Every structure is written in C-alpha cells, then in structure tokens.
Amino acid sequence: MKKNILLVGTGPMALDYAKVLTAQDFSFQVIGRGQESAEKFKTETDIQPFVGGLQKYLENHTLTDNTYIIIATGTEVLMNSLISVLEAGAERVLIEKPAAISIEELIENKEKLLPYSEKVFVAYNRRFYASVIEAKKMIEEDGGLQTIHFEFTEWSHVIEPLTKAPGVKENWFFANSTHVVDLAFHFAGKPQQWQTYSKAGTVKWHAKTNFTGAGITEKGVLFSYLSNWESAGRWAIELLTEKRRIYLKPMEGLSVQKKGTVTVIEHEFDNSADLQFKPGLKNQLKAFLDNDETKLLNIKEHISISKEVYSKIIS
Template sequence: MNKEILIVGSGPMAIDYAKILLAQDIDFNVVGRGKESAAKFQLETGKMPYIGGLEKYLNDKTLSPNTYVIIATGTEVLMESLLLVLEKGASKVLIEKPAAISIGELITNKNKLEPYFDNVFVAYNRRFYASVIEAKKMIDEDGGLQTIHFEFTEWAHKIEPLEKAAGVKENWFFANSTHVIDLAFYLGGKPEKWEAYSKAGALKWHSKTNFTGAGITDKGVLFSYLSNWESAGRWAIELLTNSRRIYLKPMESISIQEKGTIAVIEKEFDNSLDLQFKPGLKKQLVAYLNDDEADLLNLRDHFYLSKEVYLKIIS
C-alpha cells in the first residue's frame, strides 16, 4: 500500500521532518496557517505549504485511507489538530509531544481518542538518539539494568522571558520535562511501587519547581529522580549495570565509569544521523512510516504515563 504523508504545521519542527522526507525522496503534503511561516518553510525545503490552517485544508481535500499524518504544530493546538485528522479518517498519526497542552486536556479527550490508541504515536524522539541506542546495547552486554537515576531540571531563568501561547509555560513540566521522564521509564520500565514529592517555589508561571522521588519499576529496576528549577542542574540520566555506570549527560553523549574506577571516560559511537538531522528524528520517522512500532510510544501508554506517573510527580 502506497502511503500518503501529510505534515500539519509549517514551523521549525515541521521543517525538520520535511528535511528527512526530502533526503529520502519521499513525497508529502504540508499544511500551515500563516504566510510568514509558510514562506520560511518554502525557503528551507523548497516546498510551499497549503496556507489557511488544517480545518480549511480538510474541508477542501479528502484524506485517503492510507494517509500517515505528522502533527508538528505548536503545543497549544496539538490536540485540536489530532481530533480533526482522526475525524477525517487519518490512518495513522505521529504527533509531537506531549499531544496536548496539559495533562488535563489529554485526559478530558480520552473517550474520543480511545478508539485510536494503537494508531496514534507521540513523538518522544530521544528514544531514538544514537546515544540511547548505544546505551541499550551496553546494558544488554552487561546483563541488564539494575538502577537508574535521572534529573529533569529546567532553566527557569531562560524560560521566564519566552513568549509562548497561553498555558504553555504553565504546563512546562508536561510539555518539556517529560522528554527525560519518558526516556528514563522507557529504559527502566514503568514505575510499580514508588513515592513522589514536590513543592512550589517562587515562580509565578509554574505551580511546582522542586521534585524528588524513588521506587522500583515493573522490570525490577530501582530508580530515583530529582529536579530543582530554582537551583543549578541539567537534564541527565545515569544507568547502572553490574559492570558500569553509563551517563547520558548531556543526553546526546555517553560517558562511562567502569566498576572499581573513579575516572569517567567519554565513549565514541556513531552519531552521524544525529548530526545530519535533529537528533533521533530520522530513526523515529522511519520506524513510524515502516510500521515498526516497538520503540514508539503509542497513545495508550502515553495516557497511562500521563495519568499514573506525570500527574503523580507534579501533584
């Protein structure tokens, strides 16, 4: 079956997807809202988007039964776009994380989305980083993961002055921090028995700023995490096997501390794709288009994580 591909959105993320499709000589259509973003899209890709927005596009055109949609809009209209393309018969959808502006918006639409749980995938591209793929190989070599520690500190002083749509900064944990949390539990398993603690800080635009927790996953992996948005820190994941500690810090890189040693040594690996395109994006997109779903996050699991994990961390 020949697939028809539609990119929804004409901003920076849409351009990143388009560049990968163009590099593979895969044809696609793209729909945007404004003339300015469409002009930038054309300048970067050579392809002019349909202008006027998704609803107008879908009123003018019929989606074929084999349409694979990529939603790469702003966070504030992700859910609106998803509901529209599903209503019009999209076969499969890859939607930018976190698929809604808030956990509340996601949960509110559960009944509408439940019939499509296995055909919609949320684009947590860090699962496909070259560093993550290499780390998984090392974990397998060592006989499995024993312990995981991660940090999702956000730089509040950088976020505060950003101009974002209403609700985006207020839900920054869901929109941004879950990049790290999803990856941690993708590698270590879903939390099974655990405790979570959080507290508010001085930020006016986000309800919580300080987080910690620990427990065990359904794979028997012990985990802990912390994050303080009003102190120093960064995104990071530490993976402990019986032989070594693997650092993804920054997450595009790998450093190793062997058992019985103090030195932390950077590891070389093939990350050529992550240098050519936005990291993780090409392998994620290829998996989606080839129906290779093992490492993609389907909407069913995203609902579980959002309600049972993310909500517990933020609450």
C-alpha cells in the same frame, strides 16, 4: 501502496521533519496556517505549504486510506489537530509530544482517543537517539539494568522571558520535562512502588519547581530522580549495570565509568544521523513509516503514563 504523507505545521519542528523526509526522497504535502510562516518554510525547504490551516485543508481534501500524518504544530493546538485528522480518516498519526497542552486536556479526550490506540503515536524522539540505542546495547551486554537516576532540571531564568501561548509555560513539566521522564522509564519500566515529593518556589508561571522521588519499577529496577528549577542543573540520565555506570549527560552523548574506577570516559559510537538531522528524528520517522509499533509510544500508553506517573510527580 504508496504512502500519502501530510506534515501539519510550518514552524521549527516541522522544518526538522521536512529535512529528514526530503533527504530520504519521500514526497509529502505541508499544511500551514499563515502566509508569513509558509513563505519562510518555502524559503528554507523549497516546498510550498498549503495556507489556511488544517480545518480548511480537510474541508477541501479527502484523506486516502494510506494517509500518514505528522502533526508538528504548536503545543496549544496539538489536541485539536489530532482529533480533526482522526475524524477525517487518517491511517496513522505521529503527533509531537506531549499531544496536548496539559495532562487534563489529554485525559479529557481519553474516550475519543482510545479507539485509535493502534493508529496514534506520540513523538518522544529521545527514545531514538543514537546514544540511547548504544546505551541499550551496553545494558544488554552487561546483563540488564539495575538502577537508574535521572534529572529534569529546567532553566527557569531562561524560560521566564519566553513568549508562549497561554497555558504552555504553566504546563512546562508536561510539555518539556517529560522528554526526560519518558526516556528514563522507557529504560527502566513503569514505576510500581514509589514515593514522590514536590514543592513550589518563587517562579510564578509554574506551580511546582522542586521535585524528588524514588522507588522500584515493574522490571525490578530501582530508580531515583531530582530536579530543582531554581538552582543549577541539567537534563541527565545515569544507568547502572553490574559492570558500569552509563551517563547520558548531555543526553546526545555517552560516557562510561567502569566498575572499580573513578574515571569517566567518553564512549564513541555512530551518531552520524543525529549530527545530520535533529537527534532521533530519522530513526523515529523510520519506525513510524515502517509501522514498527514496538519502538513507538502509542496514545493509550501515553495517557496511562500521564495519569499514573506524570500527574503524581507534579501533584
């Protein structure tokens, strides 16, 4: 049966999804709110969005049994959009991370969301980076992952002047830093025994700015992390096997330090899709539209990680 694909949103992320869908000859409808953003979307894609917002669309349209919905709205309306399409009968939903404006909002809606665990997936696209896929192959070749270290430093001086909806910057760790944390524990498994530490800084818009922690995961992988939003740093993951240390730093790239050496060598791999589109998006959409649930983060798992892992890191 042909899939009825709906793309909710007309902002930068929705544009990235539209580019992938168009390049692969998928037909789809786009739902936007304002006339101005819709016109900009049409200029860049030659696709005319429905104008008036998701609620207006649902009042005038019935979702078919085979409706696949991609929610790429602003963070502040992700949860309301998700609940609306589920109640309207969406077959499957891919929602932009982190699916809610805060951990609290996500958990508050737990009972509404859990019945749809097999239908709703959270779009952590870094799981689908070509660099990540290549790193997984290398780890398997080496007999498994032994240790992982990661950093989710945010540039607070850059974030400070940004104009965002109320609550977005206050929940920046959840909305943005979990890109890195999700990927790290996607490699290593969920933390099992661990200690976390965090403290506030001079930043006024986020409760904590300095983080560290360490422990062991359910897969027996030792891990550590460090992040200081008021110092220098960047997003990074280091993966240690018996034979080498693999660097995702930047995360779209891949460098390797072999055991017994000090030289770090850039590793070449096929990243053509990540150069053509927003990195990870093509592979992520393929998994979603092909019903490949093994590669996607379902909403039940996301709620669990948010409550047990993300909350502990920032508490």
